[in-house]
Amino acid sequence: MRYATLGRSGLHVSRACLGTMNFGTDAQAPTSDTEARRIIGEFLDAGHNFIDTADTYRGGASEEIVGHAIAHRRAEVVLATKGAAPQGAGPNNRGLSRAHLTRALEASLRRLGTDYIDLYQCHVPDPDTPIDETMAAFDGFVRSGKVRYVGCSNFTAAGIVSAQWAAHRIGGTPFISLQANYSLITRAIEAEIVPTCQQNGLGILAYSPLGSGLLAGRYQRGAAPAAGSRLAQWAAMPSPMAHAFVTGLLAERHFDIADEVTTVAAELGTTTPTVALAWLRSRPEITSVVLGPRSADQLSANLAGLAFELPESVSTRLDAASQCTISPPVNGQHHTA
Template sequence: MEHRACGASGLRLSVLGLGTMTFGAETDEAGSHAQLDRFVDAGGTFIDTADVYTRGTSESIIGRWIADRGHHDDVVIATKGRFAMGDSPLDAGAGRRHLTRALDASLRRLGTDHVDLYQVHCWDPRTPLAETLETLDGFVRDGKVRHVGWSNVTGWQLQRILRLSEAEGWARPVSLQPQYNLLERGIELEVLPQCLEEGVGVLPWSPLGGGWLTGKYRRDDRPSGATRLGEDPERGVEAWDRRNTERTWDIIDAVQAIAGGRGASASQVSLSWVRQRPGVTSVILGARTVEQLEDNLGSLDVTLGDVEMGTLTVLSTPPMPDYPYGFVADEGGYPGWDDLGAR
């Protein structure tokens, strides 16, 4: 499996990462360990988790797998902290108290004295940014964390994070973990150009749009049964009523047409599009079963040509907001959008 540098850092990640949000929830421990085994067998090295994934169960499952298989030096472990793990109002946020307690708890569950990448799970408007960044820097200095990163921030927030960390000489983020797929391309307005400019590696989550881009849903056929939307049709950003639009179905039709012509699955085509986008270091997979993971790994054998990439990119391009983005772009002052092939 190809490995790429995470932005401008020395951290190298497999181009596909194994997301573990299903571990302990939709996937039991035996199935989770089977996924980890298959991923490593395929050459994968990047394993992504978070403390809130099944209230720490995902990390514990990974920790037991590492202890049993002895793979600690063969994989890159990333985890995240910021969200609440309990009901206490003190048990959340990106402040020093919570992040310190969260990291220590993650290390205990993972059975290790350090993680390779620790990411703040989301911007925290209630905590001074300097406190968060200084805390992260302390983790690196103490040897508990090798690299730091963020997830779920806007362009101006990422800019503040980078400038303040540089000004104070604190550990600079090497990664950003955003949602990015053919249905959700909002990061291309500011976040992705910022990552490209600043040398921050992009680690997309939900590259299959929560299952929408696998081809398992049908136009005008509200899902039911044992699928994510069948069990929970109001599931966050993936909710049926939110994404059941003509744009969505046009994109899915195009993905399936390309997949049919290649003898590939819709998932493989969709994953390949994300993998081939500028700035992407590692695409985070999220499978329930080894069979789904196997299909996702097959995307490594699919490299889309210029025409196929262009077709999907143009078709999936959302309308650019008129102001300020459209106005500035019309005056030639927004090259990032054009360089990404989104307009």
């Protein structure tokens, strides 16, 4: 079993992280309570120790399922969750303010049935709250013993630097990790975010390693996403950002990359997801890959993919096929060609 230290810390995590966004108790949840517990058990039995959830996943049901499943194995689990997402209608029930994060942390601890979180993370940036307030609140959580380490998700390079300096100014607790969207389809973080993490002591946790399903063969060139798929649900949302994400993901160039991965998989006698995961695991800048299996069978396939060794020539070939030209950020957003 391979472990790595997370960022500039002494915390050892498995190279595979179990993402639990699909776990729920309602009829619409992709993964039932029973199957979720089976997945968690098999993940831990295989020697992996890193589980990630969030207060917003399935309305908190994901945290409850995870908490029950690991209750008798709590000491062997590096448990990560996130706060920031709306937890009510009021203006102070969201974001990264001290007021909201304090309530969010207490609620997560109750749902998880534990008295501490190993890694507590900002789920998204909050432009309305000074980063000094957020980092001071996080430092208070660590000093209270309710949180061991802190991290962030979806932060820009500038946001990471601002947070680390804010922690430094108060002699507080800095971030040790960043969760970022990263795969053969989405490599924009390589331009600025990866070097910023390396310079500021953050390990990188790569989520959506199969390109939101594109590298798993769930979507076809020129065809609308199948009814019931995640992309179909996003496409039906009234949000312009959701529509832009779906359109961007289904770009012709991304299907070209997926086709190359499929070709490589056929040549190696394996599957497209295996090739995509093996490439990602081989990236030295990635500490752990966040998997999101819906079933125990998917978990087994994903773990096998992470263990697969790609020939160096194949990795070089995939690098070339998926490398994008990244322009300087405009209004905080990268544009790729």
